[in-house]
Amino acid sequence: MPTTRTLNRTTLARQLLLDRHDLRPDQAIEHLVGLQAQATASPYVALWSRLNGFTADRVGTMLEDRTAVRTTLMRGTLHLVTARDCAALRPAMQPVLDRAAKANFGRDLVGVDLAALVEAALPLLTEPRTTAQLGAALAPRWPDHQPRALGNVLPLLVPMVQVPPRGILGRGGPAANAPASTWLGVEIPASTTPDAAVLRYLAAFGPATIADISAWSRLTGVKSAITRLDLKTYRDERGRTLLDVPDGVLIDPDTPAPPRFLPEFDNVLLSHADRTRIMSEEHRKRWSGVANAVFPASFLLDGFLSGTWKTDKGTLTISPYVGLSTKDKDALVREGLALLDFLAPRHDHDVRFAD
Secondary structure, eight states: OOOHHHHHHHHHHHTTOSSOBOOOHHHHHHHTTOEEOSSTTHHHHHHHTTBTTOOTHHHHHHHHTTSEEEEEOGGGOEEEEEHHHHHHHHHHHHHHHHHHHHHHHTTTTTTOOHHHHHHHHGGGGGSOBOHHHHHHHHTTTSTTSOHHHHHHTHHHHSOEEEOTTTTOTTTOOOOOEEEHHHHHTSOOOSOOOSHHHHHHHHHHHOSBOHHHHHHHHOOSOHHHHHHHSOOEEEEOTTSOEEEEOTTOOOOOTTSOOOOEEEOTTOHHHHSOSSGGGTSOHHHHHHHHOSGGGOOOOEEEETTEEEEEEEEETTEEEEEESSOOOHHHHHHHHHHHHHHHHHHOTTSOOEEEEOO
16 A cells, blocks of 8 residues: 555656666656656756756757657647657647647637648748747638637647747747657657557656546546556555556655755646645645746655745745755755756856745
């Protein structure tokens, strides 16, 4: 019977957060089934916290040589994935994205044939374009609809990638889109079963419930996939069924967990329906109760969410949710100075604690 603390340590291990690992960035990105990328710096900090010797230029190179892309996937949100996973995951997530298109834009696009919209948009994508540019170009055909909606719905309907320099830390650029198939030189299948995606989720986030899988992906048909898969099962302390990959290993709950700084939207904090394995309910409310649905950069102590952080040039300000011991402060300062070496190498460094 896995306890909350066992699930915590197991999830941290699978998320590469108990120890830094000697993996290439592409290996880590694929193991983690992509990294949230709404904020440009988020995947960089996520990889820095998980890998030995990680440098930001390695992701920039992957974006430029097209071995990694920024694209819309799980939960209809922007992710950094490898080119291989763009082709593998997009077909599994397309039903999720189709529903998101109708839910988010159905009211604004009443009377618009979405298939016709896609057909009209594809010839415009012979060169990368922003959704604003696409909407403006499509507006004459649908003059009674907002160009914003005409453009913004397209990344949900069509597999597209945001081309560099967008997403390259320290450079940036317009969110210009290109068809994934053209950019990568591969065909993106229209659909596939969710089975492989479910297995990969469990390998990176499990053991987990069906509700957890759905929270991570927004997939329907998860129960059907479960019946086709040979999975290990457990009962947790509340009697719920937890699913796991056949070779999944539970981690000793007494395993030490070092402090870790996580970026905005880090997957480990967003990918379970029940987040008590990583945060208390009280801390979840504080962390998620911010404006504009932005989940702030945060840090873990003893494996659990314990506060937030932000940087201003060479100063790191840590805002704890709990009282910190001298030992905890010292550990956070050491890790925080290393983070500043990564994020702000050209500035003097200072770590401060907010009241």
